[in-house]
């Protein structure tokens with residue numbers, strides 16, 4: 574379980590996170606949603622120990638995040654950041670193999686290589702293995718990042734046994750993982766994330782597409798200006814009232830009998846923008 578309690582974070586006097594708490598279990602996909610600038614990436618950076626909160630507590634595997642060194646965290650926690658800065662002249666295969674670095678000393682063994690092969694296959698990039706990373710399209714690059722973080726965390730047994738559940742919990746933190754992906758690959762990525770939850774992973778993903786959050790998340794954390802506006806089951810959190818409050822847009826939740834979850838559509842109601850004061854004729858009198 575990853576637990577965050579009462580997290581506060583400020584930068585240059587601006588409060589970016591104000592008392593955020595969450596609890597994500599293994600076997601669960603938690604989606605973090607909210608408008609641009611709501612604090613989602615900041616929260617993910619705090620959870621991944623990239624930045625330190627000024628107040629609050631984070632526990633992972635029943636121990637404070639402070640307890641874990643970066644090296645030990647790298648064995649069971651991987652992060653797909655929004656802006657990656659990988660060494661771009663590497664071949665795709667070598668970049669994905671870098672995901673295994675926390676696990677081997679010196680040279681990768683056969684198991685590391687098989688894990689890499691498996692992750693290339695799962696993300697549909699085996700045919701790109703010998704390509705130089707910078708020559709790939711944006712969506713292809715995004716799948717390489719996914720393959721790399723998968724390779725970092727997967728147990729060898731998991732590639733042979735689809736029912737394998739990791740004995741030690743794994744944590745995958747994804748910041749807007751579907752950026753640049755086409756519709757097929759958006760669903761493919763989230764299906765992989767779901768499968769990983771069934772292998773003993775806890776996945777926390779920032780998503781902008783609320784319909785994908787409804788479809789794939791077990792829980793949703795809705796942020797507004799650094800505060801939690803809603804936290805719980807997707808259909809409960811992503812109700813029209815909360816969506817209006819968080820995104821300033823009117824929506825309806827459409828339920829269809831042949832669909833497992835409702836979907837959100839924009840409806841053309843007036844939105845709650847602060848209206849400019851309209852001068853009434855008497856003001857001119």
Ligand SMILES: Nc1ncnc2c1ncn2[C@@H]1O[C@H](COP(=O)(O)OP(=O)(O)OP(=O)(O)O)[C@@H](O)[C@H]1O
Pocket residue numbers: 584585587589607608609610611612613614615616
């Ligand atoms: N280093 C910084 N200096 C000043 N302000 C910052 C800094 N980092 C983030 N912010 C501000 O903090 C707020 C939250 O940023 P954050 O990146 O967490 O938002 P977000 O919810 O991930 O947004 P988006 O959906 O646009 O990616 C934003 O207003 C951003 O401009």
